[in-house]
Amino acid sequence: MHTTDTETFEEQFAIEQRLVDSVVASFDSTTDPRLKELMQSLTRHLHAFIREVRLSEDEWSNAIAFLTAVGNITDDRRQEFILLSDVLGVSMQTIAVSNPAYEDATESTVFGPFFVEDAPEVTLGGDIAGGATGQPCWIEGTVTDTAGNPVPEARIEVWQNDEDGFYDVQYSDGRVSGRAHLFSDAHGRYRFWGMTPVPYPIPSDGPVGKMLAATNRSPMRVAHLHFMVTADGLRTLVTHIFVAGDPQLERGDSVFGVKDSLIKDFVEQPPGTPTPDGRHIGDRNWARCEFDIVLAPEQI
Amino acid sequence: MHTTDTETFEEQFAIEQRLVDSVVASFDSTTDPRLKELMQSLTRHLHAFIREVRLSEDEWSNAIAFLTAVGNITDDRRQEFILLSDVLGVSMQTIAVSNPAYEDATESTVFGPFFVEDAPEVTLGGDIAGGATGQPCWIEGTVTDTAGNPVPEARIEVWQNDEDGFYDVQYSDGRVSGRAHLFSDAHGRYRFWGMTPVPYPIPSDGPVGKMLAATNRSPMRVAHLHFMVTADGLRTLVTHIFVAGDPQLERGDSVFGVKDSLIKDFVEQPPGTPTPDGRHIGDRNWARCEFDIVLAPEQI
Known part of the structure; x- marks a missing residue:
């Protein structure tokens, strides 16, 4: 031929x-x-x-082996497929196309692999740390709709890593800490004690971590605290707040989650500064942050 | 705004x-x-x-759950990721781009999820059934390069399903049957007893099967027998031979593996027809098939 x-x-x-x-x-x-x-x-x-x-066929085989390894390491407490989706920007792109900007509604960002259903409820002003270590941080704000009406009884799920960079589910002892849910009051206000977020690496001991290493990418995430806010008739908001001044902001976020509107001031309070609820913090710094949440209508 | x-x-x-x-x-x-x-x-x-x-975010969640299920069912004996790649034509497209047609070299097709390393060796003319049930079939041919030179000592791996539609690895008893390797002789010739291939469904009890059902696709594969042929200095050939006249050819192959050049006559032999090697088949039909294998150069 x-x-x-x-x-x-x-x-x-x-x-x-x-x-x-x-x-x-x-x-x-x-x-x-x-x-x-x-x-x-x-x-x-x-x-x-x-x-x-x-x-090539070898590359195809490597891809099959990679996905198999992602599957092997995934279990009830570790979701490597979500991590993979996150580091490829797939999660963030899904959020981008699913949550087009709507007036002044709070922007969305990645869900991440560390959410857990049925986190404990705390009352308004309660502490979500549950034994997790970190600088105490008072977080408060309002939940409103885009017309400015307060949203009472909004369910606010919050979750975050401890100062060592780990979420509770990354420990093998079954602890539940650094996560809770609470409800906004009749005026749409909420407040709780959490921890000042610190940067941490996404789990880098699995296949996704190996991929990041092979491509000279950092596994570090910009310091953040997760929110998921649900209320009847309004669009569920999945987002984070990021810490203004976090040096990791310059270096980049391994899952592409940062949006400027979500960067908040976490204002350091010197030891001895009275706390909003009179709680005794002891001889240490604490911080406070305001985050007003605006929910879009369910149907846009 | x-x-x-x-x-x-x-x-x-x-x-x-x-x-x-x-x-x-x-x-x-x-x-x-x-x-x-x-x-x-x-x-x-x-x-x-x-x-x-x-x-949508729900669709993304479904995709994560689907991949997680594919990962969960995959183990040493079941490779659902390869199955997924196969039914999306990803395997076949990889083969298409990796093995461009070269002169009259035998065409490639999918590897599939059922190959096993270290299948037993049979001597030339031996039987690969190893207890698997099916109509006996004598398969013979030559291995040559594209210049027509015989290729002695080519390693020929063959594997196939039994008449119930299952490969050995789909049984849980650890059997090794319907697979073997053999070597071409000094003149590049080979011959063995196998079974006349029958159509079978790819495993449909897992997430890939659910996906096929949800999209009204048939899991059936056209009847075939797998070959992988390796020889020094020549391109490894991964292919099947398909059975001319198999009604499934009209209905389509669930992994898109069929190529016209790979459809072979499996000629039915009435009971009592003398076998090529004098083997006694008993009072039943058998079949014979010729398949001449042409290997491309390693570097094209």
Whole structure:
């Protein structure tokens, strides 16, 4: 068989395109139109990737082994697939397309792998630390809708790492700390004691950590505290607040979660400064932060 | 904040594009240029998918749960990630871009999830069934290079399902059957007893099977027998032979593996027909098939 390079190229292109078309067509009978759209688009983009990079069989094997390792390390307390989604910006892009900016509603950011259902409730002004170590920090604010109306009884889930950089679920002793839920009061106000957030590395001992190391990427996250706020008739808000002045802000966030509007002042209070609720902190610094939450309507 | 629809659209587009650019840039310091290319291209295509379909957060959660389930069911004997790659045509596309047609070299097809290292050796003319049930089938042919020179001592791995549609590794009793390796003789010839292939469904009790069901896709594979052929200085061939006349050929192959050049005649032999090696088959049909293997050069 003798062919010119051009003929060979065209023949090869046709073989590859026919395969894409066959796989896309295999989803033609999907009853759910949205599922059909998702699978056909996924197919086109996956194949475009393989064709663009001319993926080798060894690289394919490495990808299978990588995903298998991600699956192996994932369990009830560790979600390496979410971590992978996070470091590829997939989580953040999903949030970007799902939560278009709406008036002055608070912006969203990544959910992350460390949320736990059924965190304990604390009353307003209560302490979410639950034994986790860190600088005490008073956080307060309001929950309103975009018309400025207070939102009473909003459920506010908060979770954060301790000063050693770990969430409770990263310890093997089953502790529950640095997480809680509370409800806004009749005027939409909320307040609680947490800890001043500190930067920490995402878990780097698994396949995602190896990928970051292989690509010379830092696993560090900018210091933050997680919020998820739900209220009837309003769009659920998943977000963080970040610490203004955190040097990690300059270096970048390993999951691309930072938005300028979410960077807040955590104001240091010298030892002895009276606390808002009269709590005795002892001879140490504490901090306070205001974060007013604005929820978008459920349907925009 | 009042904006026109166009301004909002442009602002939203810019937010999404900046995120893509940030993630791509995060891989800029990757030392290995190929790894950098792979990660940056993967990032672009993944984000293009999310933006095109406007992936919702619920859909993202479903995708994470799906991948987690694929990971959970994968173990030493079951590789659901390969199955997923297969049914999305990802495996076949990788093979297509990695093994461009070369003169009259035998075409490649999917590796599949059922290969096992260290399958037993059989001598030429031996039986690979190892207790697996099926119609006996004599398979013979030559191994040559593209110049027509015989390739002696080529290692030929063969594996196939039994007449109930299962590979040995799908049974939980640790059996080794329907698989073996053998070597071509000094003239590049090979021959062995196997079984006439029958169509079978890929494992449909896991998340990949659920995905096929949700999209009204058949899990059936066209009847085939797997080959992997390796020889010094020649390109390793991973392929199948398919059975001409198999009605499943019309209905389609769940992993898109069929190529016309790989469809072979399995010629039925009435009971009592003398076998090539004098083996006594008893009062039953058997079949024979010729498959001449042509290996491409290692470097094309």
